Amino acid sequence: MADKTIYLDFEEPIYKLESKIQELKSCCDDKLAKDFNKEISNLEKKVQQMLKETYSKLTPWQKVCVARHANRPHSIDYINALIDNFMPLAGDKSFGDDEAIIGGLGFFNGQSVMMVAQEKGNDLESRIRHGFGMAKPEGYRKAKRLMDLANHFNIPIISLIDTAGAFPGIEGEERGQAEAIASCIMEGFKLEVPYIAVVIGEGGSGGAIALAAANRILMLEHSIYSVISPEGCASILWRDGAAMKKAANALKLTAQDLYKFGVADEIIPEPCGGAHRFREETIKRAGDVIAKHLAELKKMTPQNLSKDREKKFLAMTRIAKEG
Amino acid sequence: MADKTIYLDFEEPIYKLESKIQELKSCCDDKLAKDFNKEISNLEKKVQQMLKETYSKLTPWQKVCVARHANRPHSIDYINALIDNFMPLAGDKSFGDDEAIIGGLGFFNGQSVMMVAQEKGNDLESRIRHGFGMAKPEGYRKAKRLMDLANHFNIPIISLIDTAGAFPGIEGEERGQAEAIASCIMEGFKLEVPYIAVVIGEGGSGGAIALAAANRILMLEHSIYSVISPEGCASILWRDGAAMKKAANALKLTAQDLYKFGVADEIIPEPCGGAHRFREETIKRAGDVIAKHLAELKKMTPQNLSKDREKKFLAMTRIAKEG
Amino acid sequence: MNWLLDYVRPKLSVAKTEKDVPDNLWDKCPQCDAMIYGQELAKNLYVCPHCGYHLYLRPRKRLNMLFDDSEYTYLETPKVKEDPLNFKDTKDYRSKLKSAREKTKFDEAFVAAYGKMGGHGVVVGVMNFNFIGGSMGIAVGEGIVQAAEFAIKHHMPLILVTASGGARMQEGILSLMQMARTTLAVKLLKDKHLPYIVVLTNPTTGGVSASFAMLGDITIAEPDALIAFAGARVIKETIKADLPAGFQKAEYLKKHGMVDMIVDRKDLREKLICLLNLLSNTFVKGE
Amino acid sequence: MNWLLDYVRPKLSVAKTEKDVPDNLWDKCPQCDAMIYGQELAKNLYVCPHCGYHLYLRPRKRLNMLFDDSEYTYLETPKVKEDPLNFKDTKDYRSKLKSAREKTKFDEAFVAAYGKMGGHGVVVGVMNFNFIGGSMGIAVGEGIVQAAEFAIKHHMPLILVTASGGARMQEGILSLMQMARTTLAVKLLKDKHLPYIVVLTNPTTGGVSASFAMLGDITIAEPDALIAFAGARVIKETIKADLPAGFQKAEYLKKHGMVDMIVDRKDLREKLICLLNLLSNTFVKGE
Ligand SMILES: [Zn+2]
């Protein structure tokens, strides 16, 4: 995946330079190598500088594009890299198995965890299999079942959030998409184990919060988390789908915004140039931050873990009462 | 319903006499009334005697026929007669509302109860609506939901059992009929409220026990409760569906058998001639017996109610261990 | 667990009340197009006397209809941060709020009150669809949380009457968080075994349906109410096909197992009282 | 909750063991019709080396395959009332029991043993399909209850390997009651937070599927195993139409959300150990 590089609009100058470097590298034979080496090295420095400039001041809309980047590591990549002996579990025990949400048990730093993760897929075949990361009711009911299972065995839960939103369609409506999401949120509050949610890409509305009523909400530096997609917001409020950049600005959906609002507890920094360029390093950093929070939560009693979640969400958006 | 009388094979002599009485009654005018009255009275005594003879020694197969009699009071009749302010509740909160199982809250002798009951329907239209009393997975999941709701609010549960069995079909299999029944049994054991099951007609196999992991199992005098229908048993073991009378004998499926085995806790006597002849009186008697057991169970603590159920089912079919 | 025992009337100032809209006008039924005289419509609880269509019932009328003798006390509208995103689309959010307030005479899209219903102390919360489409922002979410907290404090059941287009976009992620916060409010009620009854009215959609609205112990819907997660327009665009008849209507939801009963508005109060009677007369724990 | 801590080896007499059937014969694969030499089949855990079809694996071989070094101790077969109905069809039930015992060298259609699996103390119960179709009567039900009680007493997980045609008709209502009793056994395990893993093998149907078999914390199925509530024949007769391809097979159940994973027999022991490792390494409660 990572080699089939996809560039974003605003990365065009960087893309051009990188192409030139490739060109130079490929045409250089041993005789010319020395001359070229210097130029390649200069160009590479230039690229670094441009990445830094670009990525240090991404606009909200650019963040949206980075968060959705096809080469960005997906849940499966995080699980493959961070989880040993992953045992995928399947099914909602009532209707089906929806692979838009994958989950299962595995070791994270030698410690049992339950992973519950939204997966978008990487190519057409896997995107279809994973329902483009948009879960149906049975997906949320599977998530609920796995969270309940983890709770029963006192196993911490890590959810990875990466979805454009819950599946909008007849099947979803007739099987109770609303009920499934609501019950999945409720399940989060019932848990007496550590529960950490990590927004790794796109945190889309109700489909995202279903897996994020957690003790900790962590966000990748260039991830987003929003009540509605910028496109959807633009078409409703501006009556113009093309106004998505304005909407992205207005919605305050970046990790940095959410941290300011107190919704995100910590931002996981991405290497300069973004997770889609530095997949392994990004995953490693995410693993480190998750491990830190998990260690903190593991010090709490089961009751306190539940109380911690309640306190966090009760306090959120509330002005401290006087008297 | 009750006026559209249906007679069973073995009731033919009774039927003939009753016809004759009807005839005499209809053709008698005032002048002849006195002469006929005596004869009618004699014939009626005769009918009573024949009913007594027939119904005091029904064969198991005859019991099966009586238990399935179309005029026998159904769950809806019990609810209408015994429950005040019945508030039907619907749905499994995940797929559908299966009216093969009806349920809801109501007052039983001025006391809140949750009714969970299998209903076969009385005519073609209602039989279709109630799925001929054969519940699909969503029916058992509704039952489970209602039992859980009752438990949450500390409300006793009365289940009425009258089914040929769980729905056997593609829809049932693909939505987890087995899981739904198993979970419904499990729910019974989780309850900390009084839970009384009454077999009012046909207690058919897994479809019946799903609603009968109860503190008390009561059976109408001419009801049956069996692991398999006599017809099914005959076709498997005798390889001859017509051997159902032999199978009915062998299966020991009458209320009297079950009482002997210690599976049924009490038999509710039906008026001589059966529930299908004396619907109101039968329902009244059932109500009285249910009330008695409910009063007993209400003396127990929530924990003891659960323990009582566990003890009952652990002891069942177990030979007391030595040492 | 009897939530009737320690009913204490709390001291709270009566909130602003919705002004009566004049009833001496004619209104058109959106379903059968019949013209109905305002007073007749009001007398009929805003149900079309010709076709039975349930028109929108404003919060004050809803509360009047539900409480004994139409007597109740509003809970205070919670103080929350206004326009936390400084949101501006083609016009700014603050001006939208202002005109919604002028139009409805309410501070926000949710109002709660307590009082008696069939003699039972009870908290009733009502969403105001005329207030920016009944959308749920911080104030609505906090209103629901505080209604639940009040119910818990005073050991009362909570009845919520929903009507909402979904989340309040203009409050961004903070409106989305109200899905979690209102779900938590329901969880706190359940922890105390207090009844939580939902009355779904037309329309209840999006983030409201996907949180507290679908978590009732018992769920009632008004006839023909639209109850949905995703909007029909979005679904139609996605599948590029027509939607089934009655799609996302109350009856459809009931058929699909999501709703316990569909209750005509004229019977609603009576049914709710019956449920309260049934849920309050609970089994008394043994010795 | 760590179920490894107080592992105590209980004193129990070793039960009768199944006699080895000679392996020096040829067997025919029911799926691809290939003739396979008995020893090869045994070495391959009775999976067809040509097409991967999972043939029936007898209980002793199953236990040998699962426990560390094939070392384990049988739990005693429970004493139960035999032929409680005095059941007689074309022949009598007692003679059926007798010939099943002679054929299988087991007392009943269920056998349980304890030992180590990947170093974990564990109870494994296996159904014997060759014993009157693996049908569940009192002895099977009681065997499962006692296996659960043993697991609870010794703080061990329980793994049940199912294979059954359903209830033991010849024990009438008393066999039906085992659905409730085995479900209760699972409930008692869950109360103690002890892992309960189900391995569904071909075929698992009727009253067994509709009780303990569908209640695993984690549910594994062998490939292509038939797992059903109602028999395909009955359904076909009822609907008078053909059944979908793969109907009631393990893969179908997984697609329909009932099974966590489908595991080839050769990988089963390793996967079970992995699950035991994961479930035993649980979060240690804080201060
Ligand atoms: Zn009208």
Ligand SMILES: [Zn+2]
């Ligand atoms: Zn083969």
